[in-house]
Amino acid sequence: METYTFLRExxxxxxxxxxxxxxxxxxxxxxxxxxxxxxxEAARIPFRHDAAAPAQPQDPEAN
Known part of the structure; x- marks a missing residue:
């Protein structure tokens, strides 16, 4: 048997x-x-050194 044929099989x-x-x-x-x-924990690695973001976006029209 050829080497190539053996490795292929x-x-x-x-x-x-x-x-x-x-x-x-x-x-x-x-x-x-x-x-x-x-x-x-692994999913949070890219955001480890980010500053804390606000929980809710502020709506300028709400005031």
Whole structure:
């Protein structure tokens, strides 16, 4: 058997299966219930050094 043919068959079967299993495992790991605090902290990283924004936008016509 040629090396290319062997590697092609390996990639088409077992490596594809391994990648699918890795993807499903990564998705389940990221969306597990215990990961909520870590995910929320990671979501706030871009805004960590921003100044506190007002809770409600001020309407100039309300006065």
């Amino acid at each position: 390996l990639a088409d079967s077992w490596v594809l299966l391994a990648m699918v299993i890795f993807y499903v495992t990564a998705c389940l790991w990221a969306f597990r219930p215990g990961a909520r605090p870590a995910n929320e």
